[in-house]
Amino acid sequence: MDQERRAQWLRGVLDLCVLALLRRRESYGYELSQALRAHGLGSVQGGTLYPVLLRLQRSGLVTAHWREGETGPARKYYRISPAGSATLRTAGTDWTAFAASVGAIMSEEPMR
Structure with a gap:
């Protein structure tokens, strides 16, 4: 797949x-990066993912907290908020309809 096209769609x-x-x-x-790849x-x-996470956090769609690592440094964990779940339901429906139209x-x- 053309990398520029993939990046634009993503x-x-x-x-x-x-x-x-x-x-x-x-x-x-x-872990999110690995899941997206999988x-x-x-x-x-x-440089692409962390600004997205920060934007989602600032808009109240995700929450974040630090957790000590068992073998390494602390990690910032993200969790979807109720507002994020509502947004995902609505936008997910919109995306499905849009993707079906393009298809x-x-x-x-x-x-x-």
């Missing part, structure tokens, strides 16, 4: 993807 949905991952369980940045979104660097256009036969 900018539009990264917030939703992060909220969806946090809906499953609280997590820290590196789901086929490629490498999401900290329908892409699968149409060309005009002759």
